[in-house]
Structures are given as C-alpha cells and as structure tokens.
Amino acid sequence: MLKIIIQKELSIYFRNLNSIFLPLVLFFLIISIFPLVLGPEKKLLEKIIPGIIWITTILTTLMSSNNFFKDDFNNGIIEIYLTSDASVELVFFFKIIACWIFTCLPIIIFIPLLSILFDIPFNSAFVIFITLFIGTPILISIGIFGSALTIGLSKNNILAPIIILPFYIPVLIFSASAIDSVSIGLSYEMQIYILLAFLVFILPIMPYLLKYTLRFSINN
C-alpha cells in the first residue's frame, strides 16, 4: 500500500518535469533580479545575499506548496484517504517528503553554483546549504498546512501565504543568524540545533495536524 503511494507520488512528479524545473528557474530568476534592483556593488550583495536566498526560497516554497492538495482534492482522492483504513498520516508524511524532494532539493543542490555566481566564501555557502537543508522541510510542511486550511476555497491564491508567513519567522530568524554568524567568524551550531529542534518537532506532528485539518476543510 505504502509502496504504491510513494510510487504514485514520485511518478506524478516525474511525469510532470515542469514541477521540478519551474521552481528552480523561478528561484534563479528572482535571485538574479536582486542585483539589478540593488546595484552590482559587491560589498552590499555580499552582506545581503543570505537574506536574498532565504526570501527567494520562501517565495518558491510558498508557490509550490500552495496548491499541494488541489489535484487530490479535485479528484476526490483525499476523501478516499481519509475514509480508508490505511494510515493516512504516513501517506501525508511521504507526500510532504516527496514535495520537498522535488521542489526544495533542486534548489539546495544548486547552492554551490549560486555561491560561484555571487562569490560567496565556502564557509558561508556551507552554512547556507545546511540551513536550507534543515529549514526547507519546515517551510514546506507549514506551507502544506496552509494549503490544507484553505483547500475548501475556490480562490485561495493569496490567502494561504498571508496565514502562514508569520509562522515562518522563527525559522527565518535562526537561519539568517546562522549565516550571519559564520560570515563574521562566530560559531553557528546553536542556531543549527534550534532549527533541528523545530524540524523534529514539526515533522512528526504535521501529518496528524493535516489529517485533522482536512477533516474540517472538506466535510461539506
């Protein structure tokens, strides 16, 4: 059962390769707009590039998690999930992981290229890599929670980001400060540990929360 669901999720993403490439292209496009707006001055860009990377990641994850349940909702699969005997929490867990693999992992993989483009020193690039690796699953699962809250609505494009962006703030603060610390030569372990704490707190809870939320969102 689980194997089938994982295979189904993966094949949906693989069949529609746009869903992998478009977030990545969007990510690079937004990032390359920033120097155009702020000017090519190297000192300034060096200082704000971690923030830019994080803001861009947020935008990308928001867009890709916004319609997370849309197809399953329109097909009626979610009702089947919720009424079936199968462990729906596990299904949701793997769906979150699949969504992360196909929308965030490409971005994370391309961080080395980005560090060449912006001439980020290795230390900072490494910490950006680590924080994105730990932070994006949190962002994705919160974003999916937002999409579960608004699934019953026909026009929810801008509502879900408004609801969930405040919940992103702690992750952002600690990631940005980890990158900040390493760029001025301080230790950054503490921030990484806190991010990890968020991750291990949110990832097991989220499937149950999603199940509970979807029960309310689609019972009419």
Next chain:
Amino acid sequence: MNISKIANLKFFYTRTKNITFFLSVFSFVLFSVGIFWGLFIAPEDYLQGNSYRIIYMHVPAAWLSLQTYIFMAVTGFIALVWKVKIMEIASIQSAPIGALFTIIALVTGMIWGKPTWGTYWVWDARLTSELILLFLYIGVIALYASFKDKRQAVKITSLLAIIGLINIPIIHYSVEWWNTLHQGPTVTKFEKPSAHISMLMPLLYMFFVFNIYFLTVIIKRIRLGIYLREKNSKWMEEYRND
C-alpha cells in the same frame, strides 16, 4: 441555572440585552474616570514629562491584544472539542476586537515613540512581535471571511488560532533573540524604571477598565453573531416581533 443553559443561544440572546446596555454605560463611566486619573491626577514623569501618559492607553491595549488572542484560542478549543455553539461564535467574534487592540497598541506606541525615541518606528522586539500578532489576527479574520459556510469556517479558524497560540511564544522569543543579536540602540537605553505606585495604580485601573470594555464588546458581538446565525429561526422572529 447552569452552564449549559447560558450556552444556549436563545437564552443568551434574550437575556443579555439589558446587560450590554448596563455594561456600556458602566465601561464609559469607568473609562472617563480612568482617563481623568491618568491624564490629570497621576504625577508627571521626571524623565519623559507628560508624554508618558499615553501608556494609560498603550499598555492596557497591548495586554488586551494578547489576552484576546488567548481568549480566541481557548474558546476555539472548547468549540472544537465539546462543540459548544456559543463558543464558536465567541471565538471568531473576538478576533476583530483583538485586532483593534493591537492597532491601538501599535499606533499609541508610535505616537509615544516620536518624542521619546525620535522616530515613529524601530524594529524592536516588542514592536515587531506586536506587528506579527496583528498579521495573525488578520489571517484569522481573512480566513473566516473567505468561507461561505460559516460553521465550517469557525472550525478552521479555531484550529488556526490554537496553532497560533502555540506559536506566539516561539515567535516572540525568537524575535527577542534576533533583536538582542542585532543590538538596537533603543531598548536598553530607555528601559523603564520601576514605576511609582501613583503611576502604577491608574495603569492597573485602566487594565481593569479595558477588561470591562472587552466584556461589553464581546457580549455585543456574540449577540450579533447569534443574530446572524439564527435570524431565520422561529424564536428569533418571535423575539423580534415582541
């Protein structure tokens, strides 16, 4: 009289009409007294002069903004778990009041900040988390407004409020931590000396008054919510015609 009877929508609606009138007058009188006490009787601050007097609006509003969020989440929790209708109404109807308190706290804080800090806004921890609180309220209100089925909407906003209540301390402490990292010039320099009793008493009094005001408005808004939900029911028509 027991709890379940008060929770009955009809009972609540028909019995609270006179209470709200009484409470409105009561809170108006108390508020006037508090304003007079705070603005004229309380002594002048040796450091900030008369400009500090805005705290008699600012601080109670800030406290109430948080208290209202707790109210919203707790009533939402009761509504979700025990399916009490009146708690559903209370939960969602408290959201605009909380947003109003948050806006009052922000605006009075900005007015106070200009003469004291020299600027209307600084990215200080408290200001930032208060602003985020406003966004949380707006999220709840917007989510409620976009649903057609209001009973379903209340369940979802209650869930959001509960999650938000868990998140508020996390957001607050991370913002505070962020602020101490990016050390702003304003926070420690103007740290408030412990207030004298003659200044503190009107403040506590105003906190009490704001609570009475909250009680007044929440009862009125619950009545409004009951009316909107039950306007086509028989008892409501009978009551209206009386």
